[in-house]
Amino acid sequence: MWTHPPFSAAVEDGRVYARGASDNKGNIVSRLMAIDAFQKARGGVPCNIKWVIEGEEEIGSPHFAEFIAKYKGRLTVESAIWEFGGLDYDDRPLVTLGLKGMLYVEFKVQTALKDSHSARAGVVENPAWPLVRMLATIQDEAGRILIEGWYDDVKPFTAEELEVIRSMPLEEHSIRDELGIKSFLYGLTGFEFKKAFYGNPTANIAGIWSGHTGLGHKTVLPSVARAKMDFRLGPDQDPVKLAGKLKQHLARHGFGDVEVSLQAENPAARTPISSPIAKIAARAGKEVFHKEPVTLVTSAASGPMHYFTNILRMPTVAIGCNHPRSNTHAPDENQRIDVFVQGAKWIAKVIEDFAKSSE
Amino acid sequence: MWTHPPFSAAVEDGRVYARGASDNKGNIVSRLMAIDAFQKARGGVPCNIKWVIEGEEEIGSPHFAEFIAKYKGRLTVESAIWEFGGLDYDDRPLVTLGLKGMLYVEFKVQTALKDSHSARAGVVENPAWPLVRMLATIQDEAGRILIEGWYDDVKPFTAEELEVIRSMPLEEHSIRDELGIKSFLYGLTGFEFKKAFYGNPTANIAGIWSGHTGLGHKTVLPSVARAKMDFRLGPDQDPVKLAGKLKQHLARHGFGDVEVSLQAENPAARTPISSPIAKIAARAGKEVFHKEPVTLVTSAASGPMHYFTNILRMPTVAIGCNHPRSNTHAPDENQRIDVFVQGAKWIAKVIEDFAKSSE
Numbered sequence: 001m002w003t004h005p006p007f008s009a010a011v012e013d014g015r016v017y018a019r020g021a022s023d024n025k026g027n028i029v030s031r032l033m034a035i036d037a038f039q040k041a042r043g044g045v046p047c048n049i050k051w052v053i054e055g056e057e058e059i060g061s062p063h064f065a066e067f068i069a070k071y072k073g074r075l076t077v078e079s080a081i082w083e084f085g086g087l088d089y090d091d092r093p094l095v096t097l098g099l100k101g102m103l104y105v106e107f108k109v110q111t112a113l114k115d116s117h118s119a120r121a122g123v124v125e126n127p128a129w130p131l132v133r134m135l136a137t138i139q140d141e142a143g144r145i146l147i148e149g150w151y152d153d154v155k156p157f158t159a160e161e162l163e164v165i166r167s168m169p170l171e172e173h174s175i176r177d178e179l180g181i182k183s184f185l186y187g188l189t190g191f192e193f194k195k196a197f198y199g200n201p202t203a204n205i206a207g208i209w210s211g212h213t214g215l216g217h218k219t220v221l222p223s224v225a226r227a228k229m230d231f232r233l234g235p236d237q238d239p240v241k242l243a244g245k246l247k248q249h250l251a252r253h254g255f256g257d258v259e260v261s262l263q264a265e266n267p268a269a270r271t272p273i274s275s276p277i278a279k280i281a282a283r284a285g286k287e288v289f290h291k292e293p294v295t296l297v298t299s300a301a302s303g304p305m306h307y308f309t310n311i312l313r314m315p316t317v318a319i320g321c322n323h324p325r326s327n328t329h330a331p332d333e334n335q336r337i338d339v340f341v342q343g344a345k346w347i348a349k350v351i352e353d354f355a356k357s358s359e
Numbered sequence: 360m361w362t363h364p365p366f367s368a369a370v371e372d373g374r375v376y377a378r379g380a381s382d383n384k385g386n387i388v389s390r391l392m393a394i395d396a397f398q399k400a401r402g403g404v405p406c407n408i409k410w411v412i413e414g415e416e417e418i419g420s421p422h423f424a425e426f427i428a429k430y431k432g433r434l435t436v437e438s439a440i441w442e443f444g445g446l447d448y449d450d451r452p453l454v455t456l457g458l459k460g461m462l463y464v465e466f467k468v469q470t471a472l473k474d475s476h477s478a479r480a481g482v483v484e485n486p487a488w489p490l491v492r493m494l495a496t497i498q499d500e501a502g503r504i505l506i507e508g509w510y511d512d513v514k515p516f517t518a519e520e521l522e523v524i525r526s527m528p529l530e531e532h533s534i535r536d537e538l539g540i541k542s543f544l545y546g547l548t549g550f551e552f553k554k555a556f557y558g559n560p561t562a563n564i565a566g567i568w569s570g571h572t573g574l575g576h577k578t579v580l581p582s583v584a585r586a587k588m589d590f591r592l593g594p595d596q597d598p599v600k601l602a603g604k605l606k607q608h609l610a611r612h613g614f615g616d617v618e619v620s621l622q623a624e625n626p627a628a629r630t631p632i633s634s635p636i637a638k639i640a641a642r643a644g645k646e647v648f649h650k651e652p653v654t655l656v657t658s659a660a661s662g663p664m665h666y667f668t669n670i671l672r673m674p675t676v677a678i679g680c681n682h683p684r685s686n687t688h689a690p691d692e693n694q695r696i697d698v699f700v701q702g703a704k705w706i707a708k709v710i711e712d713f714a715k716s717s718e
Binding site for chain 2: 010053059060062100102104106111112114116117118119120121122123124125126130131132133135136139141142143157163178179180181184185188193196197198199200202203204205206207208210211213214216217218219220221222223225226228230233254264299301302309
């Protein structure tokens with residue numbers, strides 16, 4: 001599926017093709033270039049800079065909490081630049097100010113040591129039945145999560161955030177085209193679509209499997225049924241607390257025997273729109289790319305940004321040299337060379353302006 | 360997984376190991392041996408015999424209805440011997456008088472042309488949700504099938520059948536040990552267990568799958584979700600009619616968009632306990648194996664026996680040379696040579712006694 005072998009770093013049409021070219025070597029090297037430029041042109045950077053490069057983000061950063069706790073005192077600075085960021089489909093610079101939180105769980109129901117012929121279905125329990133019944137209690141047809149207390153700590157968008165969301169680009173058309181769908185859930189469109197996309201806590205079945213999943217009509221009574229779910233969370237929703245509510249919900253509805261394993265738990269992160277670093281990043285982006293920047297109150301995706309915003313308490317902006325056709329996590333991942341160079345300039349400009357603003 | 364290569368026909372410990380050694384070459388050749396013996400010892404068989412060998416049973420006999428309709432006039436005889444049959448775990452001859460019917464369906468819900476990142480879960484429909492909700496409407500926690508009218512044509516066991524079921528061997532212990540389970544559904548045991556095992560219409564989720572089914576916590580919003588179900592049916596339950604009821608049920612509960620494809624539909628078959636062929640088969644089994652025969656009112660499994668019992672209207676018994684450790688459909692399938700020879704004698708004895716009874 002790769003047009004250019006993933007470790008070739010082939011250059012074609014102004015792009016470097018390679019696994020990691022965009023996520024995350026592009027941004028790392030682009031930033032090193034910015035610092036290199038300061039050192040060569042000025043003999044040094046205009047403000048103190050601390051780097052954190054963590055190599056386990058793709059598997060849920062299992063050791064990052066420990067690292068942050070240990071080096072908290074040495075890590076704190078005034079503001080932070082996040083690991084990703086770049087341009088939108090119209091080459092406008094994006095300044096992203098937050099990430100959703102996430103709770104990722106796997107459910108397992110096992111009713112026997114081995115599968116049976118389904119002639120036994122009248123007397124032997126099939127684990128797929130309690131699994132689907134259990135899942136059906138988690139979210140209703142209107143998309144409302146039915147776990148008791150799930151929405152208790154949900155913080156609505158502020159008036160200021162809603163204003164920014166109103167002006168955020170509408171991605172409806174491109175998503176509809178990409179997926180070949182006519183409409184969105186519950187007929188969402190316009191401002192309501194954007195509020196739901198960026199704001200709603202979600203409950204997603206990321207995987208479900210049991211029994212015979214191939215061709216033909218095998219008559220098997222499975223012994224194990226599993227499902228994976230990711231729940232996206234807003235600011236102030238605590239994934240650990242919610243995992244507890246999920247387990248209580250299962251017990252209360254007669255599914256106490258369902259095994260639940262927590263696979264990831266990240267709180268959300270949100271940097272205030274009024275933060276100096278947010279304004280500096282937007283202004284610098286406009287200067288470098290000659291396009292009006294787009295501020296995103298939050299991404300709909302998740303990641304370990306909360307260590308910086310919530311624990312180290314640093315306003316954090318996601319900017320950089322990615323572009324929407326980078327194919328990250330997919331074949332033909334690539335880095336546009338022009339954006340790579342402009343991204344380095346954007347970072348340099350932010351460092352310079354930030355240093356000036358702190359004088 | 361094969362100790363002896365599947366096409367070696369290796370002989371060890373009195374067994375022939377090969378794919379098909381038991382299901383169904385063992386029975387076919389054993390019967391040919393019986394006829395061969397009649398021809399050699401007596402110059403011919405004592406009654407008219409018609410053979411039907413069909414090679415598509417394992418894929419649902421897709422052309423058998425057409426064959427039966429075309430040759431109906433040439434196929435009818437007084438009684439039929441079914442393709443499988445043999446001994447139980449205690450080497451007692453089994454005389455099986457019926458099979459359950461089956462309706463096998465596959466469900467598909469597709470909500471987009473391709474999968475999405477689950478960050479879109481707030482606005483893009485996940486097909487696994489309607490699939491699990493739909494499945495949850497099909498059967499309740501007490502094992503009751505909730506499709507309107509599903510039980511309309513269910514025929515309870517007759518008093519005579521119940522008496523035979525009462526004396527049928529109890530397989531509870533061996534199934535519990537094999538599966539490592541402590542109890543059966545709804546605490547079934549004893550006579551109630553046997554009635555449920557052989558009599559209850561069942562709704563079995565034979566397979567379900569959607570999204571990421573491997574290791575790790577991939578955050579995918581799937582575009583397709585599928586499930587396979589087999590429904591076992593009793594006599595007089597018409598699978599085609601029930602497929603219609605299933606579709607009506609889906610429409611009535613808001614799942615009219617779920618695609619349903621019928622993959623198999625076999626009515627049940629049941630030969631009366633009082634049929635001459637049933638009595639002849641039991642008596643001959645006792646004589647050949649020197650053990651009290653076991654009559655099974657029905658197997659809990661399914662197959663195309665109804666063409667013979669319901670359409671050609673011939674009492675049909677399943678007897679032969681299989682044994683419970685034949686590993687049919689599995690590695691190390693084998694045929695016990697002693698049962699193979701005794702099975703031929705059983706068939707010969709049934710032919711002889713049947714011919715005498717018709718004189």
